[in-house]
Amino acid sequence: MKEIDCRGLSYLQIIREIKKYFNSIGEGEAIVRVSSELEHDNVMRYSTHKGYKVYENDDENKYMIRIEKRGCLELEEEENIFSILITNDKLGDADETLGKILMKEYFEALNEYDELPRAILFLNSGVKLFSNGSKVSEDLKLLYDKGVKILINDTSLDYYDMRKDITFGEIVSMYDMIVTMKKSKRLIKL
Template sequence: MKEIDCRGLPYLKIIREIKKYFNSIGEGEAIVIVNSELGRSNVLRYAAHKGYQLDEENEENRFLIKIEKRGCLEVEDEGEIFSILITREKLGEGDDDLGKILMNEYFEVLNEYDKLPKEILFLNSAVKLFHKDSMAMEEIRLLYKKGVNLLINDTSLEHYNLTDQITFGEITSMYDMVVAMKRAKKLIRL
């Protein structure tokens, strides 16, 4: 049985290690070792979402989670098409620096997720995410390379004087963005 030692790793690295192993096999099992309650709960949530069988053993400062992949189906409806509307360059209210860090983390997690959005629409100050100094730029570029359609509002780009910064994605009018919003079966707004 494969042992995946994730002690001391942050959430995204733990999930990447688990995904890497289970994506490389048809069926099988592994013991995942984490040393925090947060790591434990994230592993359990991820594995349950994937439909994997779980068993766990808790020792002092160490959680052993047995994950089995046996003809599992994901719980999520794979047929659901969704789009994301982003209207700000940061996530949440309050501290701007923290909001930018959280937005970058959002795109990192989105890149790790199995079901990607069909489109991401960028309006208002969200177009600043395409500035060359944006910490989220590479994560957004990776989504584009994976086939996510990026619609960037032309009026917003002009307002922030960023039109020349766009090297990928599609610069579109408000009309095209409204059409994209209407055709989305599910629209998530950040």
């Protein structure tokens, strides 16, 4: 049985390690070691979501989780098609610095998630995420390289004078954005 030592790693690093191992095998088991209750709960949630069997240990070994992959089919179902609408360059109504940190974390986590959106649509100040020096543009490029459609509203780009900053994705009209939204089974607005 494989042992995956994730003590001292961030949440995304832990998920990457688990994902890397289980994607490399058809079926099998692993013991995952973590450092805290929060990490333990996150691993439990992730593994359950993936359809793996999860076995908890007693209190003495509570930061060891045994995960078993047997006959799990990880198929993207047609009804799970979704798109994301970004209308701001920060996440939430929080402090501006915190909002930008949260937006960066959101796209880092989305890159690790197994089910990617069909499209991400950017309008209003959301187009600022493509500006030179944006900490999010690298994560957006990774999503684009994975096949996610990146649609950037032309009117918003012109308003902020940012057309020159766009190196990937499609610059589209509001009509094109509406067509994409309508084709999505779910639309998540940030």
